[in-house]
Amino acid sequence: MKPHDAETESLQPPTAIHLSTEDISPWHRHEWLKEIIGREYAHVDITPPRNVPLLNEMDIYTWKQLRLSCIRSNAIKLKRLPQEPLLSSQDAYFGVVLLSGEYMLEQAGREVFLSPGDMTIYDATRPHRITCPGSFSKLIVSIPRELMRQKLAGVEHCTAMKIPGSKGIGAVAADFMRASASQATGMSQLAFDALSDNALDLFTLALQEIRPPTSQLSRSRSLSLYNIKACVEKHLAHPQLDSQMIAQATGLSSRYINELLAAEETSLMRHVWERRLEKTHQDILGACQTGLAVSDIAMKWGFNDLSHFSRAFKRKFGLSPRALKAQAQAAKAKSDA
Incomplete structure (x- = not known):
């Protein structure tokens, strides 16, 4: 790509990868979604809802060193399979902001129940279970493992813990990420990328609030x-x-x-x-x-x-x-x- 082309592209709005089960025939949706989640996030088993159609759609943005995913889905259960990530992009921590519905995460012997606005984090490479009993929407911020570890010593002790989105730094961080996602197409890729460092800093501050005392360093x-x-x-x-x-x-x-x-x-x-x-x-x-x-x-x-x-x-x-x-x-x- 020529420098002029790269500069022009950076001034264009961010372009998301859009993936939806609605583009797939109903009898192929289960395997298709399992393959997509395995490629973009982690290798999982999927238990779809029994009484409603399998519906899941995602918009995935490149966000400088991070990735931001906007996900809407019907009820679903996910279980992380014991397989190492095939892609280096999967060696990451996933920050979650619940936008609507109910969300339960299990990892490292802990379980957390989120309400809309709450946040949590989990290690995408380690065993985990996610249960959403009804329709829901959420944001996922994919953070490379080494970057997250550099930002916060002891982050591995923060997985499957709730960051309340109703007050304090948790509310500020959740609001910032919601606004970044909802306004993404109204700004240039350059401006959108500039927000990612602020988002990660705010999320790190929110994690510090819930990090167990035994894992803290001066x-x-x-x-x-x-x-x-x-x-x-x-x-x-x-x-x-x-x-x-x-x-x-x-x-x-x-x-x-x-x-x-x-x-x-x-x-x-x-x-x-x-x-x-x-x-x-x-x-x-x-x-x-x-x-x-x-x-x-x-x-x-x-x-x-x-x-x-x-x-x-x-x-x-x-x-x-x-x-x-x-x-x-x-x-x-x-x-x-």
Whole structure:
């Protein structure tokens, strides 16, 4: 795209991907909706209503680093299937704003019941159940996992908890996201994207209000943790990355670094290992376009022992790197057909 074309496009209103069961024959709607939700959000089992038609429609906007979905549906139940995300965009936290109807979410041994205006958050990659007993509408804000973790230490302890939308910062955040969604087509893509940072900041502030005290860090410790993770990301591909390198780069002791990461039930080198596996997972999914071999991707992210890498990858994601690549290629071929 030429620079002039890109500039012109940024001044146009945002364009949503519109998906609706009403465009599908009734006897194909169940499988179609399951496939769409699996592609756009997470792999789920669907239990449709018995006494009313299966109706679900969504408008999905790209919102800078986020995605904003406006969803309207009849009654439905969703259960997250135990399968790793095929797309890196699915490795995310989902913020929910209920607009109308009733909504119940279960995750991590907790359950939350929302009324219109209330918000919650859940980890799209972890087991969860969603039950909506009647017609409802909601917004979903898809937030990349690493971005959400950088914004709020301990976010994993906030899932399936209610953020009241009737008062305080919860009301401000919910109103802001409702207005952003309802007015999206009345502004340019550039202006719409500019709102996303504010929306995420407001949502983070609302989460801080309900975050359990045991998961909270002081501002200085939270900043230190952010700097540690940012340093890891910067040097992740360096084959000699170790605790000494991170300690020197951040000016923190190795002991203090591991103490901070212990609050997230991990250690520095385990965090490095996990991030490298996640990066290889993303690159393998993208290998359909780049043509990179699995071995080249592993070496790129600091894995020198390919057998060890393959075993660790399979333990984390449930299938080997080559099996994932084959699965992604098959999915791409199907979507291109």
